[in-house]
Amino acid sequence: MNNVTNAMRAHILTAAVPYIKQYTDQYVVVKYGGNAMTDEALKKSVMKDLLLLQLVGVKVVLVHGGGPAINSTLDAMNIESHFSNGLRVTDEPTMDVVQMVLAGKVNKSLVADLVDLGGKAIGLCGVDGNMIQVHQQDETLGYVGAIDYIDTTVIDDVISKGYIPVISSIGMGKDGKTYNINADTVAAKVAGALKAETMVAMTNIDGVLRDVNDPSSLISKITVSEAAQLKADGIIAGGMIPKVDCCLEAIEAGAQKVFIINGEIPHAILIELLTDEGLGTMFVAG
Ligand SMILES: Nc1ncnc2c1ncn2[C@@H]1O[C@H](COP(=O)(O)OP(=O)(O)O)[C@@H](O)[C@H]1O
Numbered sequence: 070m071n072n073v074t075n076a077m078r079a080h081i082l083t084a085a086v087p088y089i090k091q092y093t094d095q096y097v098v099v100k101y102g103g104n105a106m107t108d109e110a111l112k113k114s115v116m117k118d119l120l121l122l123q124l125v126g127v128k129v130v131l132v133h134g135g136g137p138a139i140n141s142t143l144d145a146m147n148i149e150s151h152f153s154n155g156l157r158v159t160d161e162p163t164m165d166v167v168q169m170v171l172a173g174k175v176n177k178s179l180v181a182d183l184v185d186l187g188g189k190a191i192g193l194c195g196v197d198g199n200m201i202q203v204h205q206q207d208e209t210l211g212y213v214g215a216i217d218y219i220d221t222t223v224i225d226d227v228i229s230k231g232y233i234p235v236i237s238s239i240g241m242g243k244d245g246k247t248y249n250i251n252a253d254t255v256a257a258k259v260a261g262a263l264k265a266e267t268m269v270a271m272t273n274i275d276g277v278l279r280d281v282n283d284p285s286s287l288i289s290k291i292t293v294s295e296a297a298q299l300k301a302d303g304i305i306a307g308g309m310i311p312k313v314d315c316c317l318e319a320i321e322a323g324a325q326k327v328f329i330i331n332g333e334i335p336h337a338i339l340i341e342l343l344t345d346e347g348l349g350t351m352f353v354a355g
């Protein structure tokens with residue numbers, strides 16, 4: 070960056086103004102998790118980007134996962150991990166670990182990064198303020214919650230006081246128990262409930278690829294009906310299926326734009342939102 074002059078810096082800032090105007094006072098829900106969250110330096114860089122978005126007036130809502138961190142803690146405690154269709158089979162001891170890792174370790178480390186960078190952030194999970202209300206999804210999955218309702222009151226309260234809400238994917242059951250929820254699902258439901266301008270799902274691949282082994286085959290824009298066809302053709306497969314489903318759900322629930330981007334690319338979110346360069350896959354209605 071040494072050869073960037075001050076005039077160039079000023080030009081870069083002013084070039085972002087039309088994009089900033091588009092997002093000012095709008096909700097942008099960011100899902101961060103999976104393997105894109107395991108690199109500490111990258112995590113700090115992503116938090117810095119979110120802080121910048123907040124400073125230019127975006128109502129940033131961070132929803133996080135932490136599947137890899139849960140897996141390693143379960144391993145260390147000699148508790149086996151089991152998944153069914155991408156969802157963690159969550160018995161009582163596993164739920165204790167999920168809550169400890171997501172609402173404790175991961176949530177607080179994201180909040181600490183934001184605070185350390187000079188930002189204001191508050192860590193929450195769906196239990197706080199009865200924000201994410203769930204019922205048991207399926208008996209065979211144990212404590213996995215299906216979302217009935219998102220109460221956005223706490224999110225708005227926190228934002229109105231100048232904080233970024235940092236939300237972990239744990240829900241509250243009517244039975245007084247807490248439940249584990251896939252973090253992509255939470256992000257989509259939160260984006261829908263807020264009628265967010267944008268949801269950004271950060272993962273460790275560039276977006277939806279026509280050929281998963283060919284990074285140059287990125288599909289930059291997908292409508293809801295095209296996504297259904299790509300799934301039927303088997304092009305969208307594996308872990309990408311639930312992710313795309315969540316993106317479509319967010320669109321159908323009222324989010325204007327939804328992106329899957331590669332969180333491993335430095336400043337991916339700023340490039341996607343504040344420049345004319347589209348990095349990942351954008352989902353639109355239609
Ligand atoms: N068409 C596709 N385009 C991109 N990724 C795909 C596609 N089909 C399957 N995948 C797989 O989906 C994975 C992303 O899902 P996942 O690993 O569950 O993400 P995360 O850990 O971020 O939640 C990719 O790493 C890739 O292996």
Ligand SMILES: CC(=O)N[C@@H](CCC(=O)OP(=O)(O)O)C(=O)O
Pocket residue numbers: 101102103104133134135136137139155156157167213238249250251252253
């Ligand atoms: C029910 C269910 O599977 N919950 C997830 C919650 C965390 C998550 O979704 O984390 P990533 O976004 O990092 O994958 C789990 O236990 O792994």
